[in-house]
Amino acid sequence: MKQVIALLALIALTGTAFTEVEVGKPAPDFTATDIYGKTVHLSDYKGKIVVLESYNQDCPFCHNQFKTGAMQELEKEMTGKGVIWLLVNSVNPHNSSHRTPEQARAEWAKYKIGATDWLDDSSGDIGHLYGMKTTPHMFVIDKTGTLVYDGAIDNEPDPEHDPHKADNYVRDALTQVFAGQKVTVSQTKPYGCAVKY
Amino acid sequence: MKLLRAIFAALCLGIFIPAAHAAHTQAQLLLANDMARRGDTVLVGVDLKMAPGWHTYWKNPGSAGMATKVQWQLPRGVTAGDILWPLPKKLPPAEVITYGYEDETMLIVPLKLASDLKPGPLDLKAKVSWLECKEQCIPAGATVEATLNIGSETKPSTNAPAINLWKNRAPRSEQLFSFAARWEKSVDDTTRTMIIQGTPTGANVLPIEKVDFFPGASDNFEVQGATEKVDSQIGFALRKTVKKFSGDWPSSIGGLVIVEGGGQTNGFEMNVPIMAIGTATPARSPSLSTSPPASTPNRSLALMLFYAFIGGLILNIMPCVLPVIALKILGFVSEAHNDPKRVRMLGIVYSLGVLASFWVMAALVIGIQSAGHRAGWGMQFSNPYFLIALTVLITLVALNLFGVFEVNLGSGTMSAASTLAGRQGVSGAFFNGVLTTILATPCTAAILGTALGFAFAHGPAVIVLMFSTMGIGLAFPYLLLSFQPAWLKFLPKPGAWMEKFKIAMGFPMLIAAIWLFSIASIHYGDRSWWLAVFLVFVAIAAWVYGEFVQRGRTRRGFARCVVILVLIAGYFWPLKSQLRWNEPLEAEAGGNSPKINFPELSAEPWSAETVALARAENHPVLVDFTAKWCVTCNSVVAPALQKPTVQAKLKEINARVFVADYSLTPPEITDELARYGRAGVPLVLVYPKDPSKPAIVLQEPGPLELPSHYAGAVLTALDQAAK
Numbered sequence: 001m002k003q004v005i006a007l008l009a010l011i012a013l014t015g016t017a018f019t020e021v022e023v024g025k026p027a028p029d030f031t032a033t034d035i036y037g038k039t040v041h042l043s044d045y046k047g048k049i050v051v052l053e054s055y056n057q058d059c060p061f062c063h064n065q066f067k068t069g070a071m072q073e074l075e076k077e078m079t080g081k082g083v084i085w086l087l088v089n090s091v092n093p094h095n096s097s098h099r100t101p102e103q104a105r106a107e108w109a110k111y112k113i114g115a116t117d118w119l120d121d122s123s124g125d126i127g128h129l130y131g132m133k134t135t136p137h138m139f140v141i142d143k144t145g146t147l148v149y150d151g152a153i154d155n156e157p158d159p160e161h162d163p164h165k166a167d168n169y170v171r172d173a174l175t176q177v178f179a180g181q182k183v184t185v186s187q188t189k190p191y192g193c194a195v196k197y
Numbered sequence: 198m199k200l201l202r203a204i205f206a207a208l209c210l211g212i213f214i215p216a217a218h219a220a221h222t223q224a225q226l227l228l229a230n231d232m233a234r235r236g237d238t239v240l241v242g243v244d245l246k247m248a249p250g251w252h253t254y255w256k257n258p259g260s261a262g263m264a265t266k267v268q269w270q271l272p273r274g275v276t277a278g279d280i281l282w283p284l285p286k287k288l289p290p291a292e293v294i295t296y297g298y299e300d301e302t303m304l305i306v307p308l309k310l311a312s313d314l315k316p317g318p319l320d321l322k323a324k325v326s327w328l329e330c331k332e333q334c335i336p337a338g339a340t341v342e343a344t345l346n347i348g349s350e351t352k353p354s355t356n357a358p359a360i361n362l363w364k365n366r367a368p369r370s371e372q373l374f375s376f377a378a379r380w381e382k383s384v385d386d387t388t389r390t391m392i393i394q395g396t397p398t399g400a401n402v403l404p405i406e407k408v409d410f411f412p413g414a415s416d417n418f419e420v421q422g423a424t425e426k427v428d429s430q431i432g433f434a435l436r437k438t439v440k441k442f443s444g445d446w447p448s449s450i451g452g453l454v455i456v457e458g459g460g461q462t463n464g465f466e467m468n469v470p471i472m473a474i475g476t477a478t479p480a481r482s483p484s485l486s487t488s489p490p491a492s493t494p495n496r497s498l499a500l501m502l503f504y505a506f507i508g509g510l511i512l513n514i515m516p517c518v519l520p521v522i523a524l525k526i527l528g529f530v531s532e533a534h535n536d537p538k539r540v541r542m543l544g545i546v547y548s549l550g551v552l553a554s555f556w557v558m559a560a561l562v563i564g565i566q567s568a569g570h571r572a573g574w575g576m577q578f579s580n581p582y583f584l585i586a587l588t589v590l591i592t593l594v595a596l597n598l599f600g601v602f603e604v605n606l607g608s609g610t611m612s613a614a615s616t617l618a619g620r621q622g623v624s625g626a627f628f629n630g631v632l633t634t635i636l637a638t639p640c641t642a643a644i645l646g647t648a649l650g651f652a653f654a655h656g657p658a659v660i661v662l663m664f665s666t667m668g669i670g671l672a673f674p675y676l677l678l679s680f681q682p683a684w685l686k687f688l689p690k691p692g693a694w695m696e697k698f699k700i701a702m703g704f705p706m707l708i709a710a711i712w713l714f715s716i717a718s719i720h721y722g723d724r725s726w727w728l729a730v731f732l733v734f735v736a737i738a739a740w741v742y743g744e745f746v747q748r749g750r751t752r753r754g755f756a757r758c759v760v761i762l763v764l765i766a767g768y769f770w771p772l773k774s775q776l777r778w779n780e781p782l783e784a785e786a787g788g789n790s791p792k793i794n795f796p797e798l799s800a801e802p803w804s805a806e807t808v809a810l811a812r813a814e815n816h817p818v819l820v821d822f823t824a825k826w827c828v829t830c831n832s833v834v835a836p837a838l839q840k841p842t843v844q845a846k847l848k849e850i851n852a853r854v855f856v857a858d859y860s861l862t863p864p865e866i867t868d869e870l871a872r873y874g875r876a877g878v879p880l881v882l883v884y885p886k887d888p889s890k891p892a893i894v895l896q897e898p899g900p901l902e903l904p905s906h907y908a909g910a911v912l913t914a915l916d917q918a919a920k
Contacts, residue, residue: 022387058334059334061334128292134261151442159263187441189417189418190261193333194261194290197293
């Protein structure tokens, strides 16, 4: 009996230890406020392909994607094809990289960001729910609400490379999703700065 | 005006632009040497000083961040080895564990200088790039440079101590634990838990308060930061979660095991295969049989005490001890008939003399250890004054045995040559015990290496216990015979033969004196010749004393003056002004290595860096820890290594050979020996070709082992190393 209890306790423990999302399973729903004060649910976008991008412009790995224009280009191209692209900013309010909604709107304009929306996650709730480790850390959710990609933006873990020349995992995943194929590279090790929870 | 404005703008730019980009980390290149010789390996340090709160990353940055990179721009003939990374720490936040450094770190790199470099200054340059983070992360970099002079000598720089300090913060190379890893269970398709088990290897006494595992960098899987300690009967066990991104599950796992305890943090490299789920606990895998535990028997205290006792017994038949013991035991033959009680009493006093001397040695060792130094056995040989004193003493003992003069310590009667075994005083018996111990020290290192290594690692109580046991072993035959003199009945009746035996015993003593002289000569080089001259002066004084003071009838006062004058002259001329006894040569590790005669492969002086370099180039490596004063090293190990079969094998597997000369007991070698649980030489290590595998520690040869037998063990190890 003791052993059974211990086993159950162990299962419970390991169960709580891995709340992170899993590729091939339904992506968990969340609620957040965007930088225009609007409440957003993931479930609002049911039936659409959704990309989540953990975002922090002060992080050189993120910034490299934007200063070269590569991220905006991809965002515009994909939103143009009906993809919902959400920036998730989980920087805590005490960090100097935190952005108030006004600052966020200014940054959006400055970098001509091509995403659908910017979600304020200064509580870190979405970040923790999805196990976002780095900025950037990318997630692709297909039309059925299943997580199909979790990992790095591309295969060059370096803050100074030319992203145009790298193999972009998100582009590859989305291309395969559009074609109705199985995503071949569905998990990679994300790289970047630690998310400033 | 325009010009002025331009100048002003330039000034602003000059001031503000670098300031705006100013890194929060200062990098500089430090060299351990101002001057080095060609062929040397010079340690350099890339020093990174971070502003408060900022950090940079380890070679595996963890879940985020970026490892610091060093790109060398070196002149021809200079090759950089791998970076020795100091132990990193886990950096916050808890959700995203990263590994790195705060405040300061120094990445140590060995630079190998080619043997055909031209003398003169060499510019060493490196581009260092890093990611520094506090609240934000900033990629930064610097080009660091320094100048090294190639010349005729190796001159350390003022930075050498700092570089050594940081080098010592790198993982320890010794295997105080044997590691094993196994999969525990599958959590889901891409997540598993893994158990890492560490078992202490014998002599390890590291206190364990906290253990962690920092994984090496990996692309297609990630060992997550959180560590859970699992109950373990011996050593420790850790549970780590491994997340797979793509491909197959890893079959092996590498990284650093960090052990905290007793105010110290030690890191150990680990690289082991991961056993399948369901594999029984620790199960040392076959490939791990190369690690020390396989060759080191489980050393229980009782077993070690037994070794110490046997070792003490064996000391009785060592060439420098045997004559003294033999003569004293012979003394019973004449005396036991008359006064068995007294003989017993003298036997006990003698044993106390031995024990007291061993206790003094134990106290010395404990004193040295508690002063924060690492003690090694054989230290007495690095003390030239001790060596001179011992050489003089043994010469005198030999002269005494030859009958040149008499010794009568504490005995009332002036004994004539014929009554050598005459009554000895109580203090004489005590002194005899002390003398025996002193005479035995040269041999203790050779016989008792393992036992002493064990004792030195186990704190004062065990040291005292081991030394006492050794002393009892040494005194045992004498003590036993003093209680049972009847056992010597087979000997002929005391008579003139004893006088002849005594003289014969002088010759092994003479050999011991010559041997000690040759060790003393390590410390004085060409000047050693004058020590021999001094010995002649001592001999003359002894002769005048014996012939004209002890046995003379007239002018004994004058003879006494002559003895004193000869001794004074001997001290001031050969000893003081020629030998300059108080100015021995400086100790230098590997400086004058006793090169093993390798016909085709040259043996190189040992250093941790050169071994690391050779291993980085995938050479199997053999290291011979030896010393001129070590009997077993020179009578068993060296002949074994010189065997043509061993030489041919070394060549065949393209091995590099290093000799660590412990004659002058340099501290680096004492440390290295202690890492393998030894307090002295001999020690032979064979490092496998695969640099991730630990060294194979060869079993310590017995003093009477045949070189060919030992060569067999070396060949087996070399075969294993070549795989």
